[in-house]
Amino acid sequence: MRYEQRIFLLSLTAGLIGSVPAVVLLLASDYSAGTQVTVIVLLVLVALGIASSIAGKVAFPLRTLSNLIGALREGDYSMRARGARHGDALGEAIWEVNALAASLREQRLGAIEATALLRKVLAQIDVAMFGFDSDRRLHLVNDSGRRLLARTEEELIGCRAEELGLAECLEGATPRLIDLACPGGSGRWELRRGSYRERGVSHQLLFLSDLTRTLHEEERRAWERLIRTLRHEVNNSLTPIQSVAESLRTLIDRWPRPDDWDVDLQEGLAIIAERSEALDRFIGAYSRLARLPQPQFGEVDVADLFRRVVGLEMRMPVVVEGGPEVSVQGDRDQLEQLLINVISNAVESSLLAHPAGDGRVAVSWQADAHELRACIDDDGVGLENGTDAFVPFYTSKEHGSGIGLTLCRQIAEAHAGTLTLENHLDRPGCRATLRLPLT
Template sequence: MSLLAKFKPVHEQRMLLLALAAGLPAVAVSMYIVWTHDYQPKEQWTLSVLILGVWWGCAAAIRERVASPLRTLANLLEAMREGDYSIRARGARGEDALGDVMQQVNTMGATLRAQRLGALEATTLLRKVMEEIDVAVFAFDGDRKLKLVNRAGERLLAQPAERIMNAEAASLGLTEFLEGVNTQNIQRTFPSGAGRWSIHRSMFREGGLPHQLLVVTDLTRALREEELKAWQRLVRVLGHELNNSLAPIKSIAGSLETLVQRNPLPDDWREDARRGLSIISTRSEGLSRFLGAYARLAKLPRPQMVTVDVGSWVRQVASLEQRITAVLEPGPEMTIQGDRDQLDQLLINLLRNAVDASLETGGGVNVSWARLGTLLEISIQDQGPGLSNTANLFVPFFTTKPGGSGIGLVLSRQIAEAHGGSLDLRNRNDGPGCEARLILPA
């Protein structure tokens, strides 16, 4: 292979050769004129050098004119590659194609700079949130080595981040949480102490590699606070009912004591004593019923799941109410898993409440069901006076009905939640009355 074949000029050399080739015809003509006309040898050589110098200078200027912006563009792109977005090309004008390129590169640099600033601010905020939240967060790579931990995680493991970073999950006692179900509630003792914890695991990618994010939430404090509130409500309700029953019993007992201490006894003392003892007996029976109702509410058994045909279930329960014939709006044929006895009790309670409300106004009751994705929705609408106070609907023993026990709705919600569903009561928007909305998994 010849030396000429091996020669491969770069872009700047190609531009120089093209510029020289473009000026070659004019140079050749000029040299012909200089050397064929009647010039002195000194003049011929002077003109020849001048022509060749101008030819070479123009070619070099053209090469520099093309190469200089490209070098500037290369420097800008290299700076961006290294993360420096502050450099800008000066004199970039949109008057030609190269100027447009420079302007676009400047715009791209400004955009990347703004995006990096936003990413840095978001990262700083996320790091601050991670440090301040009272939830332990751990991130493990594909080899189950710890790559990230926040302050709550350090407190949970009772070790600083510097000591546990890159440690394997097995050495930290967290391997079992990287397997199995993604969410679980457990009773566990960590180095920071024992308690009940919520464990949630999810996946994410960093640098194209899979990682696992482990979030550990301490439920002990929240459960204790809720337990305290529950006990306070219980004591308040029990104290109220006990006072309501014991106050008249104490008063009647005092009156009877005064009665039997009289000497001589009045002629009608037997009637007064019988009436007083009857009041004591009535209040005692009421107190006994109250405690029995509370025991029933607190001892709801775990549902025994069987397949329940929704249409047959709703129609059968609706037929039990004889005071008002409920209007059934047929829904889709579907089945659910549930405890038939508990579901009957739930629907009977809701239907009875709707009928009681409608009897006050002479209205009717409508029952319907529908499928909402993977859920069953049962709606019971009455045409009664509506709800005046929705805040205490599910407070145990709160009732607005004379002779009501105040546990029907509470028991109904417990049954719904035990089946993985929910129960909600609200005033209707399309007319008088209220609507009970029962949601159950389908």
């Protein structure tokens, strides 16, 4: 039975039971049979009317609430029910439904505004973005993605990644660099992936950042820096050579020549030879910097590596504070060269600060599950300018080439590691920190 029918029957039963005493009194009276039947029929009709009215009164507000909830389910949050008030069971139910409608309306407006903002941001960023479902079908694309694929959104939505040439982008490591050719552009891209859920289903987000222009700009800046450096170093050598050569030519053209002309000639030629050798050393240093070979990886015992390198330093003793027994995957020769350069710099700095040789240089290392951290500490003069330490051809030494630390950093980065230099905060000297990944 329906709810309204149950209310109707319950009300009718109550009315009929309430009419039983009246019917008993009526039957016991002296009225005629016709009169008694007429009164009983009237009582039944009144009971039916009252029961029907009660059922309607009960069902009407429930139907109103049902319609309001249905409107909420359909997304219409503008409807409100009348009769909301506290202290009344039905009024409180209506009040709560109205409050729910207002809350849902505010939430929808917030979601619409947030979605509009997100679409604006996605449209403006210079990163191609694609959203794929579990079947690798495209569900989301921004303006940069459409330009990259040179197709409209209607043409792209629903296409599989294989059809768009993006299948390999959904596999492999992330982030990484890839070379990609698409209808709207080609070059080197940085690939990143993420995930999001829509209606309980997991989707993949694909981001492609065009690095071509950035790389070209960095290449242009690198060439500018290189040309400035080369011009500076070459001018430093050619200017005195040109000046001395002009002086020697003038000297040879003089007649009679002065008595000490041969001495001036020898000194001038010595200067030319010295500056020529300096220029040759500079070119050789640059060649070594540009031709660093790829590392040949093998297992390297860290403790043995440090003992070997420390044993090569003869100017002052280097303390090996030690660390855990650990091995890394790397090129032993290149790592030795890195440590030789760094320890040599530390020793030279310490000797500058302590000419008597009573300075201290110490090496130590630590390791966790992912990384080796090796430290070379000295009590020397420290860094004058830490930002220039790794600049190619920058040196504070009188006869330095300025490529030692640059080579060391290249070796560390070729091993997927880092090399940093920083002054001690609580005492004189500097710390060099080499970080290498552990497999």
